[in-house]
Amino acid sequence: xxxxxxxxxxLDATCTRGEGRRVAEDLAVPEPTVDExxxxxxxxxxxxxxxxxVTYPREYEPRGRVVVKxxxxxxxxxxxxxxxxxxxxxxxx
Numbered sequence: 862x863x864x865x866x867x868x869x870x871x872l873d874a875t876c877t878r879g880e881g882r883r884v885a886e887d888l889a890v891p892e893p894t895v896d897e898x899x900x901x902x903x904x905x906x907x908x909x910x911x912x913x914x915v916t917y918p919r920e921y922e923p924r925g926r927v928v929v930k931x932x933x934x935x936x937x938x939x940x941x942x943x944x945x946x947x948x949x950x951x952x953x954x
Contacts, residue, residue: 865928884941
């Protein structure tokens with residue numbers, strides 16, 4: 862079973878590509894939380910496990926990460942794009 866890790870920096874509009882953003886700036890949202898990311902992952906249809914006490918290697922403050930389980934049928938970039946789209950919907954509602 863494949864496990865993908867999604868760091869908040871990968872979907873953060875305030876981060877540059879060099880700081881870890883992995884999606885287009887128009888898809889990214891400012892300062893996403895691991896709870897929002899986990900909710901978006903579940904909307905996409907995968908199981909999400911939140912790990913709160915880990916720090917992204919390019920950051921100093923721990924923001925946590927989301928481990929996505931069972932995403933065998935999607936590439937990492939497809940998964941990040943779908944999660945980013947749902948994050949935008951979650952923020953708009």
